[in-house]
């Protein structure tokens with residue numbers, strides 16, 4: 001298996017544009033669409049996505065569910081529900097790690113080679129970006145070390161500052 005740094009890639013841009021096997025959606029527990037990246041994914045995938053989501057009966061915080069990608073270049077969407085930041089003492093970090101792990105498990109079960117994640121919980125849910133980046137990179141790297149699939153995890157950041165936080169998080173991990 002290739003080095004960790006070769007299996008993690010950091011991209012700046014709109015996740016709905018990525019032609020990967022699966023993109024992850026930072027959804028809310030209703031799975032019926034919302035603001036931020038969730039709204040962008042529903043708009044880009046088209047109305048059939050909401051129809052499939054309605055049949056899933058929602059999703060718990062820290063869990064994940066799969067749908068087709070519809071009009072997206074990505075084949076699948078993995079919808080996960082991140083924790084709302086409440087100061088850090090309510091198990092937010094374990095729940096956020098669970099979002100990444102469960103999404104990666106589903107991606108591996110569907111033979112996905114490449115999976116792209118947004119910065120889950122760091123928008124409307126107010127999770128501090130730096131801590132969230134550490135949890136995202138740490139959880140993904142643990143999973144990659146133990147699993148052949150996905151081959152590559154893409155962290156799709158909406159802006160350069162967030163991408164820089166991810167680059168530093170990867171560098172910290174490689175120094176260990």
Ligand code: ADP
Pocket residue numbers: 013014015016026027035036037038040082118119120121122123124125126127156157158162
């Ligand atoms: P949450 O409710 O989990 O906080 P948000 O959608 O509000 O989810 O924000 C999560 C992250 O996704 C934020 O860092 C935001 O900047 C980013 N984001 C918003 N739209 C997109 C997009 N189209 N592609 C990638 N990232 C996005």
